[in-house]
Amino acid sequence: xxxxxxxxxxxxxxxxxxxxxxxxxxxxxxxxxxxxxxxxxxxxxxxxxxxxxxxxxxxxxxxxxxxxxxxxxxxxxxxxxxxxxxxxxxxxxxxxxxxxxxxxxxxxxxxxxxxxxxxxxxxxxxxxxxxxxxxxxxxxxxxxxxxxxxxxxxxxxxxxxxxxxxxxxxxxxxxxxxxxxxxxxxxxxxxxxxxxxxxxxxxxxxxxxxxxxxxxxxxxxxxxxxxxxxxxxxxxxxxxxxxxxxxxxxxxxxxxxxxxxxxxxxxxxxxxxxxxxxxxxxxxxxxxxxxxxxxxxxxxxxxxxxxxxxxxxxxxxxxxxxxxxxxxxxxxxxxxxxxxxxxxxxxxxxxxxxxxxxxxxxxxxxxxxxxxxxxxxxxxxxxxxxxxxxxxxxxxxxxxxxxxxxxxxxxxxxxxxxxxxxxxxxxxxxxxxxxxxxxxxxxxxxxxxxxxxxxxxxxxxxxxxxxxxxxxxxxxxxxxxxxxxxxxxxxxxxxxxxxxxxxxxxxxxxxxxxxxxxxxxxxxxxxxxxxxxxxxxxxxxxxxxxxxxxxxxxxxxxxxxxxxxxxxx
RNA sequence: CGGGGCGUGGCGCAGCCUGGUAGCGCACUUGCAUGGGGUGCAAGGGGUCCCGAGUUCAAAUCUCGGCGCCCCGACCA
Numbered sequence: 301x302x303x304x305x306x307x308x309x310x311x312x313x314x315x316x317x318x319x320x321x322x323x324x325x326x327x328x329x330x331x332x333x334x335x336x337x338x339x340x341x342x343x344x345x346x347x348x349x350x351x352x353x354x355x356x357x358x359x360x361x362x363x364x365x366x367x368x369x370x371x372x373x374x375x376x377x378x379x380x381x382x383x384x385x386x387x388x389x390x391x392x393x394x395x396x397x398x399x400x401x402x403x404x405x406x407x408x409x410x411x412x413x414x415x416x417x418x419x420x421x422x423x424x425x426x427x428x429x430x431x432x433x434x435x436x437x438x439x440x441x442x443x444x445x446x447x448x449x450x451x452x453x454x455x456x457x458x459x460x461x462x463x464x465x466x467x468x469x470x471x472x473x474x475x476x477x478x479x480x481x482x483x484x485x486x487x488x489x490x491x492x493x494x495x496x497x498x499x500x501x502x503x504x505x506x507x508x509x510x511x512x513x514x515x516x517x518x519x520x521x522x523x524x525x526x527x528x529x530x531x532x533x534x535x536x537x538x539x540x541x542x543x544x545x546x547x548x549x550x551x552x553x554x555x556x557x558x559x560x561x562x563x564x565x566x567x568x569x570x571x572x573x574x575x576x577x578x579x580x581x582x583x584x585x586x587x588x589x590x591x592x593x594x595x596x597x598x599x600x601x602x603x604x605x606x607x608x609x610x611x612x613x614x615x616x617x618x619x620x621x622x623x624x625x626x627x628x629x630x631x632x633x634x635x636x637x638x639x640x641x642x643x644x645x646x647x648x649x650x651x652x653x654x655x656x657x658x659x660x661x662x663x664x665x666x667x668x669x670x671x672x673x674x675x676x677x678x679x680x681x682x683x684x685x686x687x688x689x690x691x692x693x694x695x696x697x698x699x700x701x702x703x704x705x706x707x708x709x710x711x712x713x714x715x716x717x718x719x720x721x722x723x724x725x726x727x728x729x730x731x732x733x734x735x736x737x738x739x740x741x742x743x744x745x746x747x748x749x750x751x752x753x754x755x756x757x758x759x760x761x762x763x764x765x766x767x768x769x770x771x772x773x774x775x776x777x778x779x780x781x782x783x784x785x786x787x788x789x790x791x792x793x794x795x796x797x798x799x800x801x802x803x804x805x806x807x808x809x810x811x812x813x814x815x816x817x818x819x820x821x822x823x824x825x826x827x828x829x830x831x832x833x834x835x836x837x838x839x840x841x842x843x844x845x846x847x848x849x850x851x852x853x854x855x856x857x858x859x860x861x862x863x864x865x866x867x868x869x
Numbered sequence: 870c871g872g873g874g875c876g877u878g879g880c881g882c883a884g885c886c887u888g889g890u891a892g893c894g895c896a897c898u899u900g901c902a903u904g905g906g907g908u909g910c911a912a913g914g915g916g917u918c919c920c921g922a923g924u925u926c927a928a929a930u931c932u933c934g935g936c937g938c939c940c941c942g943a944c945c946a
Contacts, residue, residue, distance in 0.1 A: 312895060312907065313881045317939060327880095337938070391870090392944075409946090440945070443870070457946055509946095518945095603943080615943075707946065744946030778905055814906035832905060 301771070302794075303807045303819075308343055310819050320516050322753035323448030325762050329822050331749075338445025338453030345823065346749070348770035350456070353748050354435055356487045356767065357458050364480040366431040366460050371413045373437055377403035379412040382722055394441045406439035411718045411740060414461040418736070419724040425465045428726065428736070429473050433460035435745060450706070450750040451518075458743040463736045465728060467715070470737040474506070474713050477741045481510055481709050484743070489765025490708075490752055495521045496531040497710065498604050506713040510743075511705030512751040521705040522687055526698015533702065534604040536687045537694040540648035550655040550669030552638075557666045561633030563597040566666065570657060574598040577657040578650050578670075580635040582619040582627065585643065586611050590619045590627045594637050594646040596653065599685040606684055611643050634659040637676045638667055646672075647684040706751040707744070714738040753824075762824025763846050771805040772867060773797060774825035776816045778832035780808060790831040793841075793859055800860050802867065821846065827866055829859070 308330040317334070318324040326332045331346030342350055358368065377395070380386035385393075386405075394406040407413070414432060422430065438457045445453050462473040478494070485492040490512050497509040509532055511521050520533035531537075560569050567574045577597030583606065585591040591612050595601055607616040624632055627642065636659035637644055650656075651672060660667050672679060691700045716735045718724070724736045749768070756763045766772065775797070777790035794806045805825055807816045813832075820828055830842040830851070840853040843866065854862045 309879090309896065310907095311880065315880065316875090316882090319940080390944095438946080443944075444940095444942095446940085451945080455946070459946085617943085710946065742946050747946055782904070812904065812906080812908065814908080816907095817905085818907050830905085834905070 301805055303805065304809045306344070308345070310822055318448060320447045320450065320754065321757055322450060322516075322750040325753055325757060325822070325824075326448055326750065329762060329824070332449060334448075338442060338451075340449055340452055340454075345770045349749055349752075349764070349768050350746065352768045352770075353488060353745055354456075354458075357435065357484055357743060357745065360480045360484045360487070361433050361458070361460065363483075364431070364476050366433045366462075366480075368434060369432050370434050370436060371407070371410050371417075373407050373439070374404050375407045375410075375413055377405060379416055379722075380405060383412050383415075383718055384721060385412070392440050392442065394439055408438055408440040409457075409740075409742070410434070410436075410459055411461065411714075411738075412722070415718050415722045415724050415738070418461075418463055419719075419722060422463065422726055422736075425726050425728045425734075429462060429464045429469050431460055431462040431473060431477075433458060433741075448750060449746045452746065455747065456745040458745055460741040462739040462741070463719075463724070464738070465726065465734060465736070467737055470713055470715070470739055474711060474739050477711050477739065478508065481711065481741070481743070485510055485512075485709070487767055488748060488752065489767045490748070490755060492708070493521060493523065493530055493705065495523070495705075496535050498532065498535045508711050509707050510709035510711075512708050512748070512755055513703060514706050514751060514754040515704055516754050517704035517706040519705050519707055520686075520702055522700045522702045524693035524695055524698035524700055526693055527695050529693050529695035529698070533686055534602065536700065538648065538683050538685050538687045539692050539694055540681070541652040543652075545652050545672070546654040548654055548669070548671035548674055550671075552670055552675050553668050554660055554662075554665055555668055556664060557634075558664045560664070560666070566657065567597065570666075570668065572657055572668075576653065576655075578637070578646075578653065580637055580640075580659060582624050582632075582635065584613040584617045584619055584623075586613050589642055590623055591642060592635075592637060592640050592644045593684055594644070594650050594658075594679070595685045596647065596650045597657075599647065599649060599688070601684060602686045605682075606645075609645055609682060628661040630659065630661045630663050634661065634663050634665060636661055636667060636670070637679060638670060640676075644676075644679045645682045645684060646679040648681055649685065651679065651681055706747065706754060708748050708751055709741075709743045711741045712739060714740055757824070760818070761822035764824045764826055766826050766867075769824065769826050771803045771825050773802055773804045773827045773829055773863060774820045774823070775804050775806045776813075776820060776828060776830045777806075777808055778813045778816070778830060780831075781810050783833045783836075785836055786831055786833055789836060789841075789856065793829070793831065796860055797863060800864070802863060827863065829863065 310330050311328040314324045315327050318327055330343055332340045332342055334340055396404050435458045439454050442453050445451055464470040492510055492512050494508050494510050497507045522533055522536045523530035560566050563574050563579055574597035578594050579597050581593045582590045603616045607614045654671055655669050657668050658670050687700050689702050693700050719736045719738050725733045728734045753762050777786055780787040797804045826846050828844045835842055839856050841856045842851040844851040
């Protein structure tokens with residue numbers, strides 16, 4: 301492509317709405333433009349990268365034996381009522397009516413539609429296993445779309461659905477998708493990690509997420525330095541500390557703590573480590589009561605773990621101030637387990653403490669020297685907290701490390717969650733009707749592009765991983781308006797390289813060198829070729845990789861071979 | 870949804886407090902110069918100041934209502 305014929309401008313200034321680098325750079329480089337909140341147009345250069353990502357996904361899905369198809373984005377309400385999600389899904393599901401006042405929604409995902417197709421088409425176990433996928437636009441009316449294409453309302457997703465006679469076949473199909481995903485993310489050139497996940501709203505039993513590692517990631521993921529254990533922070537188990545709890549050494553004592561409402565305040569007021577204190581959170585119970593959750597002062601409550609406990613309302617909600625007062629007689633900030641009469645869960649680490657500090661359920665008063673058993677009865681041991689750096693790995697080997705990640709893929713063994721209510725049945729070998737087992741597998745295609753930039757950029761702009769760069773080579777002609785030899789050489793190179801199957805972005809604009817270099821770097825094209833009068837006189841061209849700090853000269857005559865060798869490198 | 874902030878040429882912003890001619894930088898057009906790291910000079914084009922109502926002789930500016938967007942907290946590819 302010749303830049304002189306490309307009318308999209310790059311931006312020198314950062315648009316105010318863009319907070320994260322990938323969003324800023326995508327706008328500045330002219331890859332995307334915003335239409336409305338969470339809605340983006342893909343401009344030609346951005347679309348080239350998007351298509352490359354799609355191509356890699358398509359090739360690997362095909363190779364894994366999945367069959368591509370395409371389902372409508374607009375879906376009838378009946379299917380969603382059948383699966384029960386018309387009620388469950390909430391406001392993220394964009395609902396609409398047609399001219400006959402019939403209810404529809406914009407598909408946020410396609411389990412219902414595919415299950416409907418499969419239950420009509422597949423009758424026999426002999427047709428299984430089957431895996432269907434599509435690369436298609438999804439719509440989720442996000443509460444707060446942000447970070448550009450990273451969390452947009454409309455986005456492109458690759459979604460695949462597999463169907464099996466039994467759980468064993470599902471596990472096999474799942475494994476095949478795991479392998480395909482590993483190949484896909486490896487091929488995109490991104491640094492990623494597969495982690496165990498909580499299956500959340502989509503449901504099912506087993507699930508793993510694929511994360512691109514990046515400081516700006518919205519998710520916390522943890523892995524062990526001792527083996528291959530890796531999990532989303534939400535799903536990472538915290539082990540009970542080893543060894544028995546020390547015996548009580550101090551008497552229970554009330555101390556006034558005026559104005560102390562946080563663990564930080566408490567720790568400095570009493571000069572104790574936060575790890576010697578305990579915080580008590582009251583949450584709504586399942587039976588209109590309140591449930592107390594106790595974690596060590598320096599730990600954080602894990603909401604996913606907490607809402608799985610018997611008696612806790614789903615989704616997890618902190619109790620209101622009034623309910624807290626009614627249950628304890630105190631305000632948040634002075635709560636504690638001593639004398640609490642309702643259901644009481646305590647995290648393993650909190651339970652391992654002796655002589656700890658906690659609220660006294662009396663405003664501005666705390667206890668010191670608190671001990672389980674002696675002062676608090678009926679605490680149920682549970683894993684309630686987020687793991688932290690240095691915790692022992694649940695695998696039993698190594699220590700955990702917490703890093704940030706961007707979720708770009710998620711695979712699930714759904715089991716019969718959809719096929720059962722929607723009657724996805726086939727006949728098995730013995731002629732009996734059995735419910736199909738189902739897996740589903742998603743990739744955020746548009747999100748991969750943003751994640752790639754988060755992981756690969758510098759102060760000058762994007763640095764595309766080669767497999768998904770919009771062009772392989774940027775050809776910069778310097779002073780071609782003045783110099784016929786520069787112009788002719790650059791034109792000839794462009795023709796030659798393009799004919800040789802190389803994707804070249806040819807900067808033939810009547811612009812100054814600085815402008816061209818700056819744009820080439822902002823756009824992040826991996827290989828840069830410069831044609832200038834200076835080098836040409838010596839029969840040389842200049843080559844520089846986007847990650848290099850220095851250019852290298854090479855003979856103008858071997859351009860094609862030279863570039864080929866660099867592309868292969 | 871709850872809390873904070875912002876809506877002024879395509880983009881980034883000033884002006885608003887203390888009402889009276891709409892301004893700066895980038896981008897764009899034209900000309901001249903320049904020609905290896907966002908070049909210089911000059912001349913231009915482009916704005917219902919988010920919308921509506923009110924106060925006033927007069928509203929970008931003050932008041933009220935609406936809409937839109939951004940940022941901070943519970944979800945997801």
